[in-house]
Amino acid sequence: MMRLRIQPPALVTVENFASFNRYVREIDDGALVVYTGGFAATGVVELLKLLLAVLEPRVPFFHWGDIDPGGLRIFRFLEENLPRAPVPHLMNRDLAVIHGRPARRDPGLGAIANTDSAVAALAAWLAGEEDVKHLEQEALDPISPVCGEGKAANLVH
Numbered sequence: 001m002m003r004l005r006i007q008p009p010a011l012v013t014v015e016n017f018a019s020f021n022r023y024v025r026e027i028d029d030g031a032l033v034v035y036t037g038g039f040a041a042t043g044v045v046e047l048l049k050l051l052l053a054v055l056e057p058r059v060p061f062f063h064w065g066d067i068d069p070g071g072l073r074i075f076r077f078l079e080e081n082l083p084r085a086p087v088p089h090l091m092n093r094d095l096a097v098i099h100g101r102p103a104r105r106d107p108g109l110g111a112i113a114n115t116d117s118a119v120a121a122l123a124a125w126l127a128g129e130e131d132v133k134h135l136e137q138e139a140l141d142p143i144s145p146v147c148g149e150g151k152a153a154n155l156v157h
Helices: 017-026 042-054 069-081 093-099 107-113 120-128 148-154
Strands: 011-014 032-035 061-064
Touching: 011 017, 011 042, 017 032, 032 042, 061 069, 069 107, 069 120, 093 120, 107 120
Parallel strands: 011 032, 011 061
Antiparallel strands: none
């Protein structure tokens, strides 16, 4: 059984190693931060299940990943394999339009677009619209999802 000495202000999973390192070095928000290594391996999924079991429901759970087909598939994998779905952090169309690079549509993302996923609208954009852009998360500076600026940045849709 796992026990936490205190409840953190948030659980944050991070897809990219460079972004994970920057987050834990630059952000001092008390969040529990877990590196997923892209698609989370079985051990990481099991760790997240244990953490979610001991975290109070009031502790928000965020995931920060790439805004591209792989990043959305990773996000959806977490939604489908964990007892509580994450909220996308720094994963929205406006950020991709501003900071991303031109890319091709990926009709395969229609499978995510037609679900109740928190990234369904993003998947629909990447699957079928013009002027699609992809954004590697390491192109952004880390921002806390639980401190002032992070809340504002995460609410941009």
